[in-house]
Amino acid sequence: MRLLPVCSTLFAILLSAPAPAEVPATPCCRTLGEVRTNIDRIDDEILRLMAERSRYVAQAGRFKTSAATVRDEARIRQILTRIREKAATQGVSPDVAEATFRAMVEGFTAEEARQKRR
Template structure:
């Protein structure tokens, strides 16, 4: 009804997104632990697969692909950077990204 109501709901959703992204990040740590070779961290085929699946999910959810695709490409890019840091930290090559 009001802008305060709208902002409250946006803030609520943002808190949920933070929780979901933290869960996603935990799987970057798992991937870094499992992958036997650093060269496997960046997988162009997997990136396009993820983006394709997200765009397909947009249709049923009513999310504009013009919003989703750049958001997911940025998310994937940052997750890969995080995974490189996690991979290196596990093998004595540096700290996990913050």
């Protein structure tokens, strides 16, 4: 697999945005279809960033010796603590941010363990 150079990561984009006072107002949509179009656009960008994150997870696997070494509880706690702190400054519910990132970390961890068992 060819790894692409990184311009940004999901964390960089989601977590380096300006504080809520500086965040530009989201344009008001005139229809539900317009709302959904914007949500789909954002979802596509999140998916692109998840693919980039996946390539880094694959690289991390090179440094781990077995499937048993894939899960790093201290690192997971570090990620979730940082996400909760950053979420509040971004105007996102820390509970929603944690649940989202927890699901993502669990999914990537499971995939990394499957790859390592091969």
